[in-house]
Amino acid sequence: MDKFVLVIDDDEKLNILLTDYLTKFGFNVTAVSHPHDGLEFLEREKPDIIILDVMLPDMDGFEVCKEIRKTHSVPILMLTARGEVTDRIVGLELGADDYLPKPFEPRELVAWLQSI
Numbered sequence: 001m002d003k004f005v006l007v008i009d010d011d012e013k014l015n016i017l018l019t020d021y022l023t024k025f026g027f028n029v030t031a032v033s034h035p036h037d038g039l040e041f042l043e044r045e046k047p048d049i050i051i052l053d054v055m056l057p058d059m060d061g062f063e064v065c066k067e068i069r070k071t072h073s074v075p076i077l078m079l080t081a082r083g084e085v086t087d088r089i090v091g092l093e094l095g096a097d098d099y100l101p102k103p104f105e106p107r108e109l110v111a112w113l114q115s116i
Contacts, residue, residue, distance in 0.1 A: 002026050002027060002028045003026075003027050003028070003048040003049060003113065003116070004027075004028045004029075004030075004045070004046070004047045004048045004049075005022060005027050005028065005029045005030070005047060005048065005049045005050075005051060005113065006029075006030055006031075006032070006038060006041060006042065006045070006047035006049070006050045006051070007019070007029060007030070007031035007032070007050075007051045008031075008032055008035060008037075008038035008050065008051070008052050008053060008056070008061070008064060009031065009033065009051070009052075009053035009056075009079070010033045010034070010053060010055070010056050010057055011033075011053070012033055015031035015032075015033060016031075018031060018051070018109075019031050021106050021110075022109075022110065022113070025110050025113075025114070027113065030045070030047070034056070034057060034058070035056045035057070035058060035059040035061070035063075035064045036058065036059070038050075038052075038064065039064065039067055039068070042068065042072065042074075046074075047074060048074065048075070048116070049074065049075050049076075049077065049113055049116055050068065050074055050075070050076045050077070051077050051079050051109075052064060052065060052076055052077065052078055052079065052096070053078075053079060053080050054078060054080035054081075054082045054087065054091065055080060055081065055082060061078060061080065061091075062090060062091065062094055065078070065091065065094045065095050065096055066094050066095070068095070069094065069095035075097045075116050076095065076096045076097055077096070077097060077098050077099070077100060077109075077112060077113075078091040078096045078098070078099040078100070079100050079102065079104065079109070080099075080101065080102060081101070081102045082101075087099075088101075097116075098112060100112070
């Protein structure tokens with residue numbers, strides 16, 4: 001069975017690239033560009049993994065992560081340009097399972113997703 005990945009990132013070009021790339025490796029991917037859409041989607045569907053950006057409109061990824069952790073234990077990978085050590089620590093302390101700074105190696109992302 002394919003793993004179902006939810007991507008929450010406001011970069012629509014990256015969403016398209018991630019969807020296309022991850023699909024080639026057998027992942028079923030849904031990408032949304034607004035955090036509220038991602039949270040609503042999470043209530044309707046049950047993804048196996050969430051890829052979450054930190055810099056989002058209206059609600060940053062740290063807040064989204066906190067909201068997700070209130071009711072879900074789905075693995076979360078923070079994928080963001082904010083790669084400072086303090087940002088990574090905050091993300092992990094809020095419940096993210098890992099933190100991959102942009103730019104990233106796409107194959108490394110796939111390896112991480114496959115290991116979950």
